[in-house]
Amino acid sequence: xxxxxxxxAPSLKGAPVALSDYRGxxxxxxxxxxxxxxxxxxxxxxxxxxxxxxxxFAVLAxxxxxxxxxxxxxxxxxxxxxxxxxxxxxxxxxxxxxNGTAAHPLFDHLKxxxxxxxxxxxxxxxxxxxxxxxxxRVAARFAPATKPEALDxxxxxxVKNKSGLPLS
Numbered sequence: 001x002x003x004x005x006x007x008x009a010p011s012l013k014g015a016p017v018a019l020s021d022y023r024g025x026x027x028x029x030x031x032x033x034x035x036x037x038x039x040x041x042x043x044x045x046x047x048x049x050x051x052x053x054x055x056x057f058a059v060l061a062x063x064x065x066x067x068x069x070x071x072x073x074x075x076x077x078x079x080x081x082x083x084x085x086x087x088x089x090x091x092x093x094x095x096x097x098x099n100g101t102a103a104h105p106l107f108d109h110l111k112x113x114x115x116x117x118x119x120x121x122x123x124x125x126x127x128x129x130x131x132x133x134x135x136x137r138v139a140a141r142f143a144p145a146t147k148p149e150a151l152d153x154x155x156x157x158x159v160k161n162k163s164g165l166p167l168s
Contacts, residue, residue, distance in 0.1 A: 003136030004029070007106040009062070012075045012092040019106070019136075025056045026158040027132035028151065029110065031098045031123060032061045033070035034081045038127040042086035044148030048155060049090040055159040056134070059090040062107075064098050067125050071095060098123045113138035133158055 004027070005020040028048065033039060049059045063078050065071040073081065075094055082088035096104040098111075099122050110130045111121035127144040131154055140154060 002109060004106065004109065004132055004138075005136040007104075007109065009096065009104060009106060010094040012079050012094055014075070014094060017091075017093070022058060022060070023136065024134050025058055026052070026134055026155060027057070028059045028155065029106075029130045029132060030059065030061050031064040031096070031107070031126055031128055033064060033067065033126040034073060034078060034085075035070040036067070036126040038125070038144050039070075041127050041148055042082065042088055046086055046088055046090065048148050048151065051152075052155055052159050057155060057159050060093065061088070061090060062093045062098070062104070063095045064126060065095060066097055066099060070126060098128075110138055110141075114141035116141060117143075131155065131158065134161070 005023055008016050008018045011017050030045065032042070045059045049057070063071045071078065079092060082092060096107065098104065098107040107123065111123065114130060115121045116124065125144040129142040129146065129151065130138055131140040131142070131151065133139045139158060142151060
């Protein structure tokens with residue numbers, strides 16, 4: 001069975017990043033956009049990252065322009081926006097597609113592992129969140145409207161579970 005460690009993606013600077021570099025960490029993978037009604041969630045994502053980073057947690061942001069063309073900028077514009085507006089320090093990746101034939105394979109894996117409401121795999125909008133356990137398995141999927149602060153207890157439970165074994 002595959003895990004997220006089987007995938008790689010280019011960083012915002014274009015360098016390939018193997019997701020196996022994050023082995024043993026709890027991750028929150030999010031498709032983001034800078035001109036979306038949910039864009040202020042960057043602040044909450046950054047707060048989660050700063051709170052749990054020392055416990056082996058990271059937020060991985062994947063900008064996406066598939067929903068209402070709400071991420072029109074290039075990588076340097078995305079980086080500038082995230083730094084200047086939300087002081088983002090978590091890893092940002094290059095723009096991806098999350099649905100359709102051009103979808104990044106990582107997102108195909110995430111959607112298959114944790115389909116959305118009514119079992120539909122498609123991502124419906126920006127800021128869909130996938131929580132990944134220390135073994136690279138998709139533990140949960142959260143809707144775009146779910147604010148990052150609502151994930152605090154789920155993240156805390158996973159970062160405290162250093163064994164990597166599934167929580168009962």
